[in-house]
Amino acid sequence: xxxxxxxxxxxxxxxxxxxxxxxxxxxxxxxxxxxxxxxxxxxxxxxxxxxxxxxxxxxxxxxxxxxxxxxxxxxxxxxxxxxxxxxxxxxxxxxxxxxxxxxxxxxxxxxxxxxxxxxxxxxxxxxxxxxxxxxxxxxxxxxxxxxxxxxxxxxxxxxxxxxxxxxxxxxxxxxxxxxxxxxxxxxxxxxxxxxxxxxxxxxxxxxxxxxxxxxxxxxxxxxxxxxxxxxxxxxxxxxxxxxxxxxxxxxxxxxxxxxxxxxxxxxxxxxxxxxxxxxxxxxxxxxxxxxxxxxxxxxxxxxxxxxxxxxxxxxxxxxxxxxxxxxxxxxxxxxxxxxxxxxxxxxxxx
Numbered sequence: 463x464x465x466x467x468x469x470x471x472x473x474x475x476x477x478x479x480x481x482x483x484x485x486x487x488x489x490x491x492x493x494x495x496x497x498x499x500x501x502x503x504x505x506x507x508x509x510x511x512x513x514x515x516x517x518x519x520x521x522x523x524x525x526x527x528x529x530x531x532x533x534x535x536x537x538x539x540x541x542x543x544x545x546x547x548x549x550x551x552x553x554x555x556x557x558x559x560x561x562x563x564x565x566x567x568x569x570x571x572x573x574x575x576x577x578x579x580x581x582x583x584x585x586x587x588x589x590x591x592x593x594x595x596x597x598x599x600x601x602x603x604x605x606x607x608x609x610x611x612x613x614x615x616x617x618x619x620x621x622x623x624x625x626x627x628x629x630x631x632x633x634x635x636x637x638x639x640x641x642x643x644x645x646x647x648x649x650x651x652x653x654x655x656x657x658x659x660x661x662x663x664x665x666x667x668x669x670x671x672x673x674x675x676x677x678x679x680x681x682x683x684x685x686x687x688x689x690x691x692x693x694x695x696x697x698x699x700x701x702x703x704x705x706x707x708x709x710x711x712x713x714x715x716x717x718x719x720x721x722x723x724x725x726x727x728x729x730x731x732x733x734x735x736x737x738x739x740x741x742x743x744x745x746x747x748x749x750x751x752x753x754x755x756x757x758x759x760x761x762x763x764x765x766x767x768x769x770x771x772x773x774x775x776x777x778x779x780x781x782x783x784x785x786x787x788x789x790x791x792x793x794x795x796x797x798x799x800x801x802x803x804x805x806x807x808x809x810x811x812x
Contacts, residue, residue: 488525490554494518497547505541509581510710510781510795512539516547516556520795521710521751521779521810528557537709538578581708581749582793583733587783590735593688594724595642595663595700596786606632607698610643610691611679620684620691626669627679628697638699641669641682643691650721650789652739653804659739659788662724663698667691710781713750713809716740720754720805724791730801734794736780738807741788748785752792752807754778756799777801779810 497516513520527537528550539545544559608630613620620626630636647661668686675681684691718740723730730736740746756774763770778797782790794801 488522488553490549490552492517492519492522492525493547493554499547501545503539503541503543503545503579507541507579508583509539509579509707512545512579513710519810521712524709524711526554526556528555538707540578578707581710582781582783582795586733587735587793590724590791591784592668592686593665594735594791595644595665595698596737596784596789596791597647597661597663598787599658599660601661607635607641607696608680609697610693610695612693618692620667620687622667622684622687624684625672626682626684626691627675628669628671628682629678630680635699636674636680639671640700641671641697642700643667643669643695643697645689645695647696650737653719653721659721660741660786662737662789664689666695668700669697708749710749710751712811713752713782714745715809715812716744716746716752716807717812718744718807720801720803720807721789722803728802730794731778731797732794735783735791736794736801738780738782738790738792739788740807741790742785743787746782746785746790748782750782751795751810752780752782753810754780754794754797754801754805754807757806774806775799777805780807 493516494514501512501515503512509523510520513523513526517523517526539558540560545556546559547554547556549555608628610620611627611629613627614625617624628641642663642665644663644665647663650659650662651657652659666687666689667684668688669682670685672681672683718738720730721737721739724735724737727734738746738752754777756777758771758774760769760771762768775798777799778801779795780792781795782792784791792807
């Protein structure tokens with residue numbers, strides 16, 4: 463063997479040693495006492511549900527999941543997959559055993575296509591994301607987009623399937639195909655200083671833009687109707703929600719407030735979507751998990767007469783599903799007490 467051979471081997475081994483190690487390190491104490499050793503994924507399961515079967519804190523999923531870099535789409539989990547909990551060097555790891563799916567012998571009936579499970583319940587998230595939008599405070603409503611002028615039929619209200627005509631404000635938007643309609647935007651302000659944080663848009667429908675027509679207007683077809691649509695309603699380009707797969711993980715060290723329920727409810731609980739006064743500028747992104755808590759309260763010590771501060775009780779867990787610069791939508795994943803406007807939201811690791 464030449465001298466180059468051992469040199470190449472040493473170089474190769476050194477390169478392997480310098481590779482980053484996986485960020486494992488979850489303690490067995492983080493597991494639920496009733497965590498199963500094997501779990502078969504069922505249709506209708508969500509990633510959050512499965513994480514909650516194994517972990518006291520579902521947002522620590524990334525620390526438990528044995529992400530295999532040698533298979534395609536290692537984060538996708540399908541109904542029928544077997545999840546196996548094992549110990550690796552004293553640390554719990556959850557790995558996936560992909561179940562072989564045999565091709566059916568009888569081909570007369572269509573085969574149902576399996577879809578990877580979602581992180582959260584699609585039936586809760588998608589309708590809300592299609593119904594509501596957020597706009598940054600510096601963006602003047604109507605500056606981007608346009609408005610409806612009239613319908614092909616001489617009616618005051620429009621419905622799904624109707625052909626309508628719109629006036630667009632900016633040339634850069636004219637190639638967009640999907641557009642949301644909305645009535646008057648609702649201004650969201652900071653409850654402490656009154657500063658404008660952005661706008662909440664309540665969509666009234668979804669359009670498919672067809673293209674320009676004579677007179678400088680654009681023709682469109684109404685694909686969905688959520689509320690009455692009429693001439694004068696504003697429109698802006700968007701895309702119907704479809705993706706609900708993301709990895710839940712702890713939010714950065716932030717502190718904010720729950721501002722309101724999207725629909726204006728005063729008391730809130732599991733499955734509802736709320737607006738937070740934190741957004742992308744605070745480092746938030748889809749999948750970040752936050753805790754809702756009461757404010758600390760002061761009590762008087764009867765023996766000393768001194769004032770002591772008690773920590774606020776934990777009320778619920780939220781997952782961010784959409785952000786603007788200063789605001790975000792979050793889904794309440796669970797709650798032990800009713801949530802209300804003004805509740806504190808903090809990172810679960812703060």
